[in-house]
């Protein structure tokens with residue numbers, strides 16, 4: 001019986017995690033649930049799964065009389081807990097992730113911003129305290145699956161990108177697209193922030209950063225290839241030229257379930273299968289850098305290191321929200337992140353305190369710029 005805590009249980013990944021829990025009722029005991037503003041859904045989840053602990057960023061303890069109101073940072077360290085799903089959005093997931101690893105837990109990590117902000121720190125915590133990071137994001141999960149049983153040199157990692165909703169939009173029209181257009185992802189149904197990041201390809205840069213840290217692959221061996229069908233979730237090329245790929249219909253329940261049951265693969269009828277009764281095309285196109293200026297900006301910040309990646313992530317979080325709120329245009333996302341990065345005096349970024357300090361500075365500065 002897996003004793004699990006789900007942080008971000010009301011979000012896209014959190015809800016799909018609970019779908020997996022529902023599909024295997026004898027395999028899980030839900031110890032804790034945590035969410036932000038969707039109190040109605042959180043209450044329904046508490047009634048259904050009866051966790052001993054709950055956290056809400058928006059509601060008070062009195063709203064959850066059946067569970068102990070427990071901060072996320074504490075909930076993940078409870079001795080009874082053995083698995084933590086971090087399905088939070090943004091930098092709020094960093095401290096719970098580090099605490100869970102420090103307490104030796106299995107951390108199914110969907111929340112990619114903490115890896116962008118502090119990838120080395122997360123890997124150091126894993127090595128120091130015996131906790132384990134289990135990738136959930138579909139591309140790192142695909143790479144992880146391709147690497148099973150391999151002890152060979154990796155020549156290249158090929159991360160696939162759908163290209164987002166503006167893959168074929170005339171370049172001169174992209175600057176002024178609306179939030180509604182940008183939220184129309186061609187293949188995946190996800191939370192709003194990651195959907196906008198997929199349109200700008202900031203999401204793909206974040207996945208390059210995840211891959212670098214999670215699998216210790218040098219930057220120059222990681223490439224992105226545009227694959228509009230999102231059927232291949234990523235590929236690994238070995239020294240002999242052989243390329244392994246992981247395929248499946250775009251549905252996050254598969255990588256979620258893989259992380260929760262690793263190394264077992266269990267049948268689950270709710271996960272769609274590759275339909276071989278229809279014909280499929282698998283296309284690959286090179287990335288057009290001019291179409292996605294956020295991509296190279298983000299990779300440059302990641303390679304510079306220090307606290308630049310934390311600033312990148314925080315500025316992007318503010319910029320995406322400002323775009324969704326109508327405060328800046330689509331082209332403003334890139335400009336806001338670039339401006340915030342250019343004003344930053346980097347710290348070594350070797351401690352959580354330094355990373356969180358940079359995160360707070362960048363959020364405040366980006367907010368000022370967006371408001372001005």
Ligand SMILES: NC(=O)C1=CN([C@@H]2O[C@H](COP(=O)(O)OP(=O)(O)OC[C@H]3O[C@@H](n4cnc5c(N)ncnc54)[C@H](OP(=O)(O)O)[C@@H]3O)[C@@H](O)[C@H]2O)C=CC1
Nearest residue numbers: 008010011012013035036037038057088110111112190191
């Ligand atoms: N969605 C997807 O398919 C994929 C997502 N990811 C990554 O997974 C993470 C989650 O994404 P997604 O599920 O789409 O995001 P959503 O926005 O759908 O969900 C975010 C969750 O975090 C909760 N939350 C936000 N702020 C707080 C807070 N301060 N305290 C407690 N809970 C909070 C939200 O609560 P509430 O809704 O109640 O406010 C919600 O439950 C992101 O890092 C994303 O990049 C990676 C691969 C695929």
Ligand SMILES: CC(=O)[C@@H](O)[C@H](O)COP(=O)(O)O
Nearest residue numbers: 137138161162163164198203
């Ligand atoms: C489902 C998932 O893992 C997302 O991160 C997905 O990759 C988004 O699609 P694109 O970023 O390729 O558009």
Ligand SMILES: [Mn+2]
Nearest residue numbers: 137138139207
């Ligand atoms: Mn992904």
